[in-house]
Amino acid sequence: xxxxxxxxxxxxxxxxxxxxxxxxxxxxxxxxxxxxxxxxxxxxxxxxxxxxxxxxxxxxxxxxxxxxxxxxxxxxxxxxxxxxxxxxxxxxxxxxxxxxxxxxxxxxxxxxxxxxxxx
Amino acid sequence: xxxxxxxxxxxxxxxxxxxxxxxxxxxxxxxxxxxxxxxxxxxxxxxxxxxxxxxxxxxxxxxxxxxxxxxxxxxxxxxxxxxxxxxxxxxxxxxxxxxxxxxxxxxxxxxxxxxxxxxxxxxxxxxxxxxxxxxxxxxxxxxxxxxxxxxxxxxxxxxxxxxxxxxxxxxxxxxxxxxxxxxxxxxxxxxxxxxxxxxxxxxxxxxxxxxxxxxxxxxxxxxxxxxxxxxxxxxxxxxxxxxxxxxxxxxxxxxxxxxxxxxxxxxxxxxxxxxxxxxxxxxxxxxxxxxxxxxxxxxxxxxxxxxxxxxxxxxxxxxxxxxxxxxxxxxxxxxxxxxxxxxxxxxxxxxxxxxxxxxxxxxxxxxxxxxxxxxxxxxxxxxxxxxxxxxxxxxxxxxxxxxxxxxxxxxxxxxxxxxxxxxxxxxxxxxxxxxxxxxxxxxxxxxxxxxxxxxxxxxxxxxxxxxxxxxxxxxxxxxxxxxxxxxxxxxxxxxxxxxxxxxxxxxxxxxxxxxxxxxxxxxxxxxxxxxxxxxxxxxxxxxxxxxxxxxxxxxxxxxxxxxxxxxxxxxxxxxxxxx
Numbered sequence: 001x002x003x004x005x006x007x008x009x010x011x012x013x014x015x016x017x018x019x020x021x022x023x024x025x026x027x028x029x030x031x032x033x034x035x036x037x038x039x040x041x042x043x044x045x046x047x048x049x050x051x052x053x054x055x056x057x058x059x060x061x062x063x064x065x066x067x068x069x070x071x072x073x074x075x076x077x078x079x080x081x082x083x084x085x086x087x088x089x090x091x092x093x094x095x096x097x098x099x100x101x102x103x104x105x106x107x108x109x110x111x112x113x114x115x116x117x118x119x
Numbered sequence: 120x121x122x123x124x125x126x127x128x129x130x131x132x133x134x135x136x137x138x139x140x141x142x143x144x145x146x147x148x149x150x151x152x153x154x155x156x157x158x159x160x161x162x163x164x165x166x167x168x169x170x171x172x173x174x175x176x177x178x179x180x181x182x183x184x185x186x187x188x189x190x191x192x193x194x195x196x197x198x199x200x201x202x203x204x205x206x207x208x209x210x211x212x213x214x215x216x217x218x219x220x221x222x223x224x225x226x227x228x229x230x231x232x233x234x235x236x237x238x239x240x241x242x243x244x245x246x247x248x249x250x251x252x253x254x255x256x257x258x259x260x261x262x263x264x265x266x267x268x269x270x271x272x273x274x275x276x277x278x279x280x281x282x283x284x285x286x287x288x289x290x291x292x293x294x295x296x297x298x299x300x301x302x303x304x305x306x307x308x309x310x311x312x313x314x315x316x317x318x319x320x321x322x323x324x325x326x327x328x329x330x331x332x333x334x335x336x337x338x339x340x341x342x343x344x345x346x347x348x349x350x351x352x353x354x355x356x357x358x359x360x361x362x363x364x365x366x367x368x369x370x371x372x373x374x375x376x377x378x379x380x381x382x383x384x385x386x387x388x389x390x391x392x393x394x395x396x397x398x399x400x401x402x403x404x405x406x407x408x409x410x411x412x413x414x415x416x417x418x419x420x421x422x423x424x425x426x427x428x429x430x431x432x433x434x435x436x437x438x439x440x441x442x443x444x445x446x447x448x449x450x451x452x453x454x455x456x457x458x459x460x461x462x463x464x465x466x467x468x469x470x471x472x473x474x475x476x477x478x479x480x481x482x483x484x485x486x487x488x489x490x491x492x493x494x495x496x497x498x499x500x501x502x503x504x505x506x507x508x509x510x511x512x513x514x515x516x517x518x519x520x521x522x523x524x525x526x527x528x529x530x531x532x533x534x535x536x537x538x539x540x541x542x543x544x545x546x547x548x549x550x551x552x553x554x555x556x557x558x559x560x561x562x563x564x565x566x567x568x569x570x571x572x573x574x575x576x577x578x579x580x581x582x583x584x585x586x587x588x589x590x591x592x593x594x595x596x597x598x599x600x601x602x603x604x605x606x607x608x609x610x611x612x613x614x615x616x617x618x619x620x621x622x623x624x625x626x627x628x629x630x631x632x633x634x635x636x637x638x639x640x641x642x643x644x645x646x647x648x649x650x651x652x653x654x655x656x657x658x659x660x661x662x663x664x665x666x667x668x669x670x671x672x673x674x675x676x677x678x679x680x681x682x683x684x685x686x687x688x689x690x691x692x693x694x695x696x697x698x
Binding site: 046050052053054056057059060061065076077078081082083084 | 302
């Protein structure tokens with residue numbers, strides 16, 4: 001009886017120490033991995049930080065204005081080009097009553113639209 | 120029921136029997152005499168020891184549970200993330216949209232340990248070859264020193280660092296340092312300010328928020344796009360009119376936030392030491408000027424709010440006004456009776472003076488106090504100018520202050536005051552820090568909402584019909600007031616040295632933004648027929664700024680032609696048309 005108990009305990013002790021050994025080394029490996037990753041993260045963050053500063057530098061309004069003038073056919077927005085959705089007066093006929101858009105409804109559109117917005 | 124009661128009784132009887140049996144058994148092993156006492160002692164000692172051991176084990180077990188489960192292990196349960204840590208010691212300054220205005224970049228600084236350098240002359244020559252900006256003679260002296268540490272060069276570029284490493288000379292080493300970088304350079308120089316070599320804020324926001332920047336970023340109310348437009352328009356005007364300088368700002372009249380603040384000439388914040396005092400001078404907050412006719416806005420608001428004159432009332436401005444030994448004249452003299460709106464429209468000094476006299480010096484002084492014109496600004500900068508007010512508020516001071524002379528304030532004082540007059544009557548202190556949306560802005564009532572509404576309509580009239588026509592932007596219904604003051608040089612007013620300004624707001628019926636432009640000593644050109652007054656020089660700047668920032672800030676322009684609904688009807692006798 002005592003022998004059997006001893007054997008059970010011995011096996012338990014061995015299993016426990018084996019488990020401990022395994023977990024400990026695994027943790028060490030993971031910690032090493034974490035350190036490397038953290039260093040990489042810090043490096044990347046520094047790089048991102050520098051790139052952000054560079055992005056801000058390259059997006060200087062004066063620089064952009066100069067580039068736009070050189071390469072694009074754009075100018076400052078005059079007041080007349082600004083509007084809101086609400087200021088659009090009528091809806092497309094296809095939206096009214098869920099009917100299909102046909103040549104006839106399109107030609108009728110302004111009339112229907114005026115009625116619709118009048119409600 | 121009966122049955123269960125019987126069962127209980129049965130059970131009780133049975134347990135009684137068991138207990139008696141146990142008592143009989145105990146009596147059976149009970150011994151008597153000395154032997155029995157020895158056994159008793161042994162047994163009790165054993166029990167005591169067992170209890171002690173038991174307690175000890177319990178304590179250990181308890182502590183084990185405490186350490187492993189309750190108190191938590193020393194190692195963090197969740198992997199510690201470096202991603203949340205700031206990479207640099209001094210945080211960024213950004214504009215209201217998150218554009219970086221100032222940031223710290225990690226750099227490497229080169230130092231040497233002369234004790235480790237075997238051949239100083241050779242090392243100095245080789246180092247000077249890769250870093251040509253260093254003086255070889257100076258370098259030799261440094262490397263031959265009998266110390267263990269000498270700075271060679273701070274803030275090297277990565278390329279320079281690689282070149283020094285490639286030399287392979289022992290005794291050189293690097294320290295990680297930080298360098299403050301301003302991606303937008305001179306554009307925001309006066310607001311953002313600059314830092315010294317040790318990254319301590321020396322000017323502007325950098326200085327005001329020096330402590331806060333060590334713990335977290337600061338978001339300013341500036342909008343870099345607006346800032347660019349304002350600077351662009353102002354610098355064109357400064358060049359055209361050959362002014363010695365200029366300043367301009369854009370303010371949200373509902374919150375007091377500054378979307379832009381430009382002072383010209385400006386400087387490169389990376390090299391503040393190279394800039395002259397004039398370049399570093401922030402005209403918006405540090406410079407105090409007699410602002411001239413723009414003060415008539417305050418005079419009219421004060422008189423209407425105090426009820427000393429109705430809006431259709433007026434004063435006789437047919438003859439120059441004599442106060443003690445001074446004579447007050449009008450620049451755009453009409454030589455007749457003028458209504459209150461006409462006094463603003465034609466910028467009549469006589470009318471404004473009479474209005475102020477009707478209000479009285481004490482009330483005028485109190486009104487200026489309530490607008491914050493007599494005390495330094497509370498804006499988040501270190502460059503704050505002290506307003507200059509008359510020591511004794513005599514009659515002549517009342518009269519001159521009515522049209523902005525004899526009292527000197529910063530342009531920002533003027534902007535905050537006018538914003539309060541037009542926004543419905545509440546003063547919001549000017550601020551450079553972004554205001555969180557949805558949080559109500561504290562304000563102090565300075566005039567009634569009705570007076571404010573009247574003032575808006577009159578200021579619109581100034582732009583639509585009066586001296587400020589050039590400030591109009593189609594669809595935006597700009598309202599405002601021109602100002603032209605002669606600069607005081609050695610106690611006398613210099614006829615040729617002017618401070619020309621325009622303070623405007625848009626849209627007039629429900630203002631969102633205030634735009635102020637000021638030119639320091641502008642000179643008239645052929646196009647302006649030699650005039651260098653506010654209406655000719657500063658007003659066009661405001662007009663251009665409004666038409667460019669309006670669409671950007673989401674202010675929808677309206678059909679041109681008609682005037683906004685809230686505009687009141689003011690009868691104006693148009694002399695030019697009549698004659």
